[in-house]
Amino acid sequence: DIQMTQSPPSLSASAGDRVNITCRASQTISITNFLNWYQQKPGKAPKLLISLVSNLQGGVPSRFRGSGSGTDFTLTISGLQPEDFATYYCQQTYSVPTFGGGTKVEIK
Amino acid sequence: QVQLQESGPGLVKPSETLSLTCAVSGASISNDDWWTWVRQSPGKGLEWVGEIFHSGDTNYNPSLESRITMSMDRSKNQFSLKVNSVTAADTALYFCASRRIRSRDLAYWGQGTLVTVSS
Numbered sequence: 001d002i003q004m005t006q007s008p009p010s011l012s013a014s015a016g017d018r019v020n021i022t023c024r025a026s027q028t029i030s031i032t033n034f035l036n037w038y039q040q041k042p043g044k045a046p047k048l049l050i051s052l053v054s055n056l057q058g059g060v061p062s063r064f065r066g067s068g069s070g071t072d073f074t075l076t077i078s079g080l081q082p083e084d085f086a087t088y089y090c091q092q093t094y095s096v097p098t099f100g101g102g103t104k105v106e107i108k
Numbered sequence: 109q110v111q112l113q114e115s116g117p118g119l120v121k122p123s124e125t126l127s128l129t130c131a132v133s134g135a136s137i138s139n140d141d142w143w144t145w146v147r148q149s150p151g152k153g154l155e156w157v158g159e160i161f162h163s164g165d166t167n168y169n170p171s172l173e174s175r176i177t178m179s180m181d182r183s184k185n186q187f188s189l190k191v192n193s194v195t196a197a198d199t200a201l202y203f204c205a206s207r208r209i210r211s212r213d214l215a216y217w218g219q220g221t222l223v224t225v226s227s
Contacts, residue, residue, distance in 0.1 A: 038154075
């Protein structure tokens, strides 16, 4: 199985900040780029933000950006908004799907 | 708009079988999507459980493979999950979702159903 390691597990930030969340795969998932990012709020289902490393889903604000290749991937939120405080998960679907452990973005 | 809705008992006794169903509307389960289960233990992260294709092909989480079975009912446009020999560790919020075949992402999710394993 491909293990996905997210960092940091949590972070505190203020509205307007730029935050980076990283996701490292235990083996390369390049070529296929099957790397997704989800946002989850308490008690709710996850919401797909980005697929194929950098493909922003419809309706998702452009302040969200995905990047990376090989084994290292990043979700960047530029200009954090109050509604962005949530937990974020990466997921690889190159092989048997696995999720990262999550990054909780909290208000400073 | 694809909608998914989980249903099933909220309480299951240890060693018994957990059974959940996901009703799909707005799409046919005979489409080229993988119909997926994801679970989340209280306060924990997301765990991919498994998926089923309209051909009947399945992929299961290796850590659960010996205890789970997924199936489809095309006449009702729904798919199901069974987990045998449950323990407290199977207590979780269970989500069903659809995985798009081209982008391999989970674009549509149900709201989730909480299953507690307790005597």
